[in-house]
Structure formats: C-alpha cells, structure tokens
Amino acid sequence: MYKKLQETYKKTQMHDYFPSYLLNNFMQFCLEQQHQNRKYLSPYKFANENKLPVKDSIKFFLFLANEEPILEIKYFFECSDITCGHRNFLSQDEIVELNGIDYSSIYCEECEKQYNYNDIKPFIKVYFEVILDENLNSDPNSTFDALEEMSSCVKVESPSFNSEKHNNAESTNEGDGNDGVQLQDLNNLNRTDNGEIISNQLQETLMAVYDFIKK
Ligand SMILES: [Zn+2]
Secondary structure, three states: OHHHHHHHHHHOOHHHHOOOHHHHHHHHHHHHHHHOOOOEEOHHHHHHHHOOOHHHHHHHHHHOOOOOOOEEEEEEEEOOOOOOOOEEEEOHHHHHHHHHOOOOEEEOOOOOOEEEHHHHHHHOEEEEEEOOOHHHHOOHHHHHHHHHHHHHHOOOOOHHHHOOOOOOOOHHHHOOOOOOEEHHHHHHHOEOOOOOEOOHHHHHHHHHHOOOOOO
C-alpha cells in the first residue's frame, strides 16, 4: 500500500500540495483506524491529527480515490425518520440510474420509508473506505516494521505548510469520525488550483447528480 501511495503521490499533482511525510502519517492513520475497527476514514479526523485545513485533508483523500484507488468512495443518504436514521448506501451505477428517471422513488431499506430521489439529492454524503491489500490486512506487524523503516528516511516537515490557517468552518464535523462529507461540498474540492479534476470517478457521479456541473 505504501508503494501505491508513493506512486500516486509522484504521478499526480499531490506532490505539489502535500509534503511527503503525510504519506507516512496516512499509513499510520489507516492502521490506527483499523485497530479501532473503524471501517471508514474520516478526512475531518485526519485533518485534526495532522493540523491540516479540512478542505486540504479532503483533497488528500480525493487524490487517493482516483485511478488505482487506495480509497473507495461510498455514497449514502440517511433516513430522515428519527427512529430509523439508517444509512442507505448507493452505488455509483444506482445513482446514475436514479438520475436518468424522472420522479424516481427510493425506499429506506430498513423502515421502507419512501423518498423522492430529487429530495434526497442534496443530502447525499460520502464515506471513504480503504481498499485493503494484503499488506495492511494480514500481518500488521510487518506493516509496522515497514513504517519504522521508512519513517527514518522520509521525514521532511514543512513548517510553512503546518502554519497554514485552519479551516474552522467545518469543525463541528470533527467529532467521532462517523460523519460523512456532503457530496455537494466535494464539487469545489475535486479540482486542483489550475482546475484539473482530482478524482475522475467522483466527477462522473457529481456530473450525474448535479446538472449544473460542467466538465
Ligand atoms: Zn428508514
């Protein structure tokens, strides 16, 4: 996984935005979250631990959710019934399909409450799930060894990067890491400063869901 991280870091513009020590931190973060049995990684939490602005942390995650992804984007909406609150997951294909039909209905799979798809559109959220490879999966010790090894050679901290202002606007979401990211917020974050799309997969979904988004 670390190799994959490094490749993505080199191949994409990720290296223009983020210092390389964050790759180590990310590996460490994955292990911690796995240890705590957290299925989904919270960019809010990662931002918090690494003193990153939330929007940068989300961009970091999006870079890892493109070709040969390390993170998979999961789409869901929460049932608005207070006694239910079930998280209903939707695949990208399902979302595209729902968008193709006028007035399509969708049901909560738990309580069977009926929704008009157009009504839930603004409330679609995403989670980031690590696509586990054998490295992280089978033998955590060897991964820790690998981490030790690389932390001795890769440790370049950039003070200017750390001193960047924090984005406190979304701090309410930094809680337990179970909060998803609003899909519509990702529209602005899925581009680099020179306008290039960070995650093509996500962009496809965004364009399917929100008519106002142009390629
Ligand atoms: Zn429900």
